[in-house]
Amino acid sequence: MNTYLFRKVTPLVALLGLGLTACQPDIEDDFRADKGSADFSRYIAVGNSLTAGFSDGGLYLEGQQNSYPSILAQQFSLAGGGEFNQPLFTEAQSNGSGYLRLTGFTAAGTPTTANVTTNLAVRSATPLLYTRYDGRVDNLGVPGIRLSDIQTPGYGSTQGNPYFERITSTSTPTQSYFQRVKAEAATATFFSNWLGNNDVLGYATAGGAANIITNVDTFRLKNNRIINVLTASGAKGVVATIPDVTNVPFFTTVGPTFRATLAAASVPGIVVQTGSAFGGPTSTNRKQVATTDIRDASGSGRQLFTLLSSPFLGLLNQRTGRAWRYVYAQSGQPAAGFSLFLTAYGIDTTATFGTSAGNPIPSLFVLDDVEQGLVRTATTSFNSSIVAKANEKGLAVFDANAFFSRVATSGIVTNGVNNTAAFIAGNLFSLDGVHPTPRGYAVVANEMIRAINAKYSAKVPTVNANDYRGVRFPQ
Amino acid sequence: MNLKSLLLAGGALLSGSAAWAGGYQVTLAGIKNNGMGGVGVGLSLDQAAMFYNPGALAMVKERGVQIGANLTLARNAFVAEGGNQQRQLRNTVTTPFSLYAGFGPSEGKFRAGIAVYTPFGSKLQYADGWEGRTSLTDIDLKSIFVQPTVSYAITDQLSVGAGLVVLAYGAVNLQRDVPLPDSYGHIELDGKAETKMGFNAGIFFKPSDKLSVGINYRSKIDAQVKDGDVTFSGIPASFSSRFQATRFSATLPLVATTSIGIGIMPNEKLTIGLDANLAQWSKYRVLRFDFDQQINGSTSSESKRFYQDALTFRLGGQYKLTEGLTVRAGGVYDETPVKDGYVTPETPDNDRLSGTLGASYAFGKFSVDLSGQFVSIKKRTETQADLLNNGTTDRIAGTYKTNIVIPGIGLNYAF
Numbered sequence: 001m002n003t004y005l006f007r008k009v010t011p012l013v014a015l016l017g018l019g020l021t022a023c024q025p026d027i028e029d030d031f032r033a034d035k036g037s038a039d040f041s042r043y044i045a046v047g048n049s050l051t052a053g054f055s056d057g058g059l060y061l062e063g064q065q066n067s068y069p070s071i072l073a074q075q076f077s078l079a080g081g082g083e084f085n086q087p088l089f090t091e092a093q094s095n096g097s098g099y100l101r102l103t104g105f106t107a108a109g110t111p112t113t114a115n116v117t118t119n120l121a122v123r124s125a126t127p128l129l130y131t132r133y134d135g136r137v138d139n140l141g142v143p144g145i146r147l148s149d150i151q152t153p154g155y156g157s158t159q160g161n162p163y164f165e166r167i168t169s170t171s172t173p174t175q176s177y178f179q180r181v182k183a184e185a186a187t188a189t190f191f192s193n194w195l196g197n198n199d200v201l202g203y204a205t206a207g208g209a210a211n212i213i214t215n216v217d218t219f220r221l222k223n224n225r226i227i228n229v230l231t232a233s234g235a236k237g238v239v240a241t242i243p244d245v246t247n248v249p250f251f252t253t254v255g256p257t258f259r260a261t262l263a264a265a266s267v268p269g270i271v272v273q274t275g276s277a278f279g280g281p282t283s284t285n286r287k288q289v290a291t292t293d294i295r296d297a298s299g300s301g302r303q304l305f306t307l308l309s310s311p312f313l314g315l316l317n318q319r320t321g322r323a324w325r326y327v328y329a330q331s332g333q334p335a336a337g338f339s340l341f342l343t344a345y346g347i348d349t350t351a352t353f354g355t356s357a358g359n360p361i362p363s364l365f366v367l368d369d370v371e372q373g374l375v376r377t378a379t380t381s382f383n384s385s386i387v388a389k390a391n392e393k394g395l396a397v398f399d400a401n402a403f404f405s406r407v408a409t410s411g412i413v414t415n416g417v418n419n420t421a422a423f424i425a426g427n428l429f430s431l432d433g434v435h436p437t438p439r440g441y442a443v444v445a446n447e448m449i450r451a452i453n454a455k456y457s458a459k460v461p462t463v464n465a466n467d468y469r470g471v472r473f474p475q
Numbered sequence: 476m477n478l479k480s481l482l483l484a485g486g487a488l489l490s491g492s493a494a495w496a497g498g499y500q501v502t503l504a505g506i507k508n509n510g511m512g513g514v515g516v517g518l519s520l521d522q523a524a525m526f527y528n529p530g531a532l533a534m535v536k537e538r539g540v541q542i543g544a545n546l547t548l549a550r551n552a553f554v555a556e557g558g559n560q561q562r563q564l565r566n567t568v569t570t571p572f573s574l575y576a577g578f579g580p581s582e583g584k585f586r587a588g589i590a591v592y593t594p595f596g597s598k599l600q601y602a603d604g605w606e607g608r609t610s611l612t613d614i615d616l617k618s619i620f621v622q623p624t625v626s627y628a629i630t631d632q633l634s635v636g637a638g639l640v641v642l643a644y645g646a647v648n649l650q651r652d653v654p655l656p657d658s659y660g661h662i663e664l665d666g667k668a669e670t671k672m673g674f675n676a677g678i679f680f681k682p683s684d685k686l687s688v689g690i691n692y693r694s695k696i697d698a699q700v701k702d703g704d705v706t707f708s709g710i711p712a713s714f715s716s717r718f719q720a721t722r723f724s725a726t727l728p729l730v731a732t733t734s735i736g737i738g739i740m741p742n743e744k745l746t747i748g749l750d751a752n753l754a755q756w757s758k759y760r761v762l763r764f765d766f767d768q769q770i771n772g773s774t775s776s777e778s779k780r781f782y783q784d785a786l787t788f789r790l791g792g793q794y795k796l797t798e799g800l801t802v803r804a805g806g807v808y809d810e811t812p813v814k815d816g817y818v819t820p821e822t823p824d825n826d827r828l829s830g831t832l833g834a835s836y837a838f839g840k841f842s843v844d845l846s847g848q849f850v851s852i853k854k855r856t857e858t859q860a861d862l863l864n865n866g867t868t869d870r871i872a873g874t875y876k877t878n879i880v881i882p883g884i885g886l887n888y889a890f
Contacts (some may be wrong), residue, residue: 022880023548023550023849023879023880024550024552024562024563024878025550025551025552025854025876025877025878026552027552027554027561027854027874027876028552028554028559028560028561030874031556031558031559031561031874032559033553033559076662078559103813250503251678289577412595412861413862413863413868415555415606415607415609415871416607416609416610416868416869416871417609417654418868424656425656427656446557449557450557461557461558461559461560462557462558463558464555464558464606466608466654469655469656469657469658470656470657471657472656472657473655473656473657473711473713473714474713475711
């Protein structure tokens with residue numbers, strides 16, 4: 001009886017085991033990575049701070065490791081991509097240039113930040129220089145570079161851009177960015193190019209008070225040149241357009257709160273300074289702004305206040321020159337020149353701040369409607385140059401402008417998690433209000449992958465953006 | 476029909492048919508029925524008629540006690556939209572069971588009985604760190620129903636029956652990860668359902684030795700959890716003020732089912748059953764949780780389900796090979812109640828095809844039933860575009876595929 005049962009039951013158990021093994025479904029084959037008509041064996045990334053992985057107002061190791069080119073290269077490696085080298089800071093100098101960290105919130109809910117000043121990679125304070133990186137570099141992102149700078153000889157010298165200097169060979173100190181890209185492009189099979197943001201961003205973040213917008217023709221010429229050199233040896237690639245910078249938290253965070261404060265105190269309007277031209281209280285650089293003309297969260301009103309204005313707007317109506325001392329300090333001029341500076345702009349620091357023409361809110365803190373118009377016009381024409389050239393060369397285009405406009409309007413959900421363009425709470429923008437967080441860079445990388453896949457019939461997998469952090473909170 | 480041809484028929488059905496019904500409904504109430512694709516509404520096989528059609532109970536010849544237990548072994552694969560990494564469940568086993576005891580005078584027209592069974596349940600544990608972690612990491616849904624039943628044969632051909640269905644035990648445990656800016660916390664909802672009642676009624680008509688028909692209706696019961704426990708873990712101090720809730724309440728509809736069944740007995744050895752069920756899943760519109768205190772600024776959460784009514788078709792048969800041995804086979808086609816763009820990780824559902832096999836061996840008054848079912852839930856893809864269109868971005872876009880193997884064993888004692 002026992003052996004009878006055993007003989008009957010054993011095959012059943014075996015069958016059950018077989019059934020279970022066969023039971024596990026396998027759908028992985030449906031999602032195999034594929035390079036399509038692209039070749040990712042050597043990928044190089046050309047661009048500025050966004051390409052370098054700049055975040056929280058600085059370039060540091062974690063940001064570099066989470067740069068979109070680094071994420072792209074990691075995903076390309078699933079579809080035949082090769083080694084990808086970034087000019088990483090060392091662990092010992094992992095804080096690189098230094099950056100902003102969140103320290104907490106005031107009782108009113110305003111975030112407070114501090115500079116990280118330890119473990120920096122600064123090898124000289126004047127001129128500011130960072131620890132050199134002499135190995136092979138595939139991520140050529142240089143924070144601060146404008147398209148108009150790419151053919152400037154000596155841009156990578158000790159008198160030039162310190163981020164370019166640290167990767168420029170000491171044997172060719174005057175090599176321009178263009179020449180460097182040309183040398184690297186000779187062996188590249190795939191590239192990304194996202195240059196041009198700084199040609200308009202610098203002007204915008206300075207509230208129109210400094211940094212001119214690059215001439216449209218110059219922009220087109222330089223863009224054509226760099227794309228020509230990148231595609232000269234047959235490489236395929238992806239290019240990105242320039243987002244409308246007025247959608248980033250740097251411009252959208254402070255205004256709504258300020259407007260609400262003014263409305264609550266029944267202040268009908270304020271006085272701001274605009275542009276950078278000299279002139280006193282009766283000159284055209286003074287501008288009356290009605291409280292209702294400050295842009296709020298719903299988009300009503302036009303005038304934008306920058307993140308840098310945040311510590312000073314609470315001084316409204318006080319007789320103080322604190323904001324002006326800050327603005328003057330930013331110029332890097334000797335302290336002795338401060339009174340001349342005040343005279344040139346007709347500033348009376350004993351007048352009430354922000355409510356009198358004698359002591360307006362500095363131009364540096366306000367991107368007004370006229371300045372926004374210039375920014376928008378430039379962005380539009382820059383983008384048409386970028387898209388036209390990309391189409392001519394058959395390149396994939398990531399329309400960052402359209403994408404970030406959508407994010408500003410309706411946010412983006414990543415695998416069930418909501419992300420928006422809001423400061424800190426939105427997950428996508430870092431503490432400088434302009435550069436993405438690792439989450440933001442992952443989202444950018446995914447969008448680029450979609451553009452690449454569509455253009456080259458490739459199947460490069462995207463990443464789970466939620467595996468990348470938003471803003472780091474104090475522990 | 477010999478054994479070989481029956482097994483071949485069964486093999487053919489395997490690529491086709493049935494065990495769990497759509498959503499979180501489990502139709503595993505009788506081991507004999509399990510082997511025949513879950514048919515039973517138009518049959519009077521055994522005490523499990525209390526579940527399938529109380530009207531048929533009075534036509535069951537023997538009185539007896541039977542217990543049955545199943546192992547459901549669900550295996551799932553998931554790939555997120557745009558990704559290429561397959562996620563698999565941390566494998567678990569659930570054990571739907573049943574117990575029936577039927578009494579009554581041997582020649583009388585009355586039969587009474589008590590049934591205990593588990594018609595709704597689900598247990599899934601997703602891979603650590605999977606892409607949908609903020610929708611769900613773990614679900615464990617259990618229910619035990621107790622059903623005192625009476626059945627009365629009005630004539631030799633017609634009988635009716637009804638049972639009081641008591642949701643005697645219901646438990647829900649739901650867990651998911653909470654997205655924070657730079658980390659994840661975890662929330663666990665754990666609660667017991669209130670005792671609720673419904674009914675199960677049926678009519679059974681057997682115009683000849685070769686034909687029987689049945690109709691059955693099981694009412695809806697709303698499983699209601701009040702004062703369930705909310706437990707947070709891994710929430711850093713800087714966010715803890717945003718996660719205050721300690722209690723939750725929620726309602727899950729255990730939906731009404733209407734079934735019709737036909738039994739065909741061409742000879743004394745062969746029985747063929749054919750069932751169709753309609754489950755009124757359209758009652759399941761939203762899954763809402765109410766909390767005693769706020770979670771991230773809100774004291775409730777609502778997630779769209781928008782299920783639709785779904786039909787299930789079952790076909791099965793048994794053949795009495797020898798006096799002791801009976802073999803069975805069957806198949807099921809089970810429509811999903813979940814519409815495109817509404818799939819959630821709790822029920823990664825789609826239309827199902829199942830194949831079943833079974834056998835019984837009788838030793839006098841004792842008999843043993845075995846059943847085996849293979850359920851193939853069709854591959855299902857939902858895109859982020861679907862989710863955006865439906866306003867259901869609280870779940871995840873990707874492709875799911877699930878198979879379930881369910882061996883079962885039953886013991887009967889007739890008196």
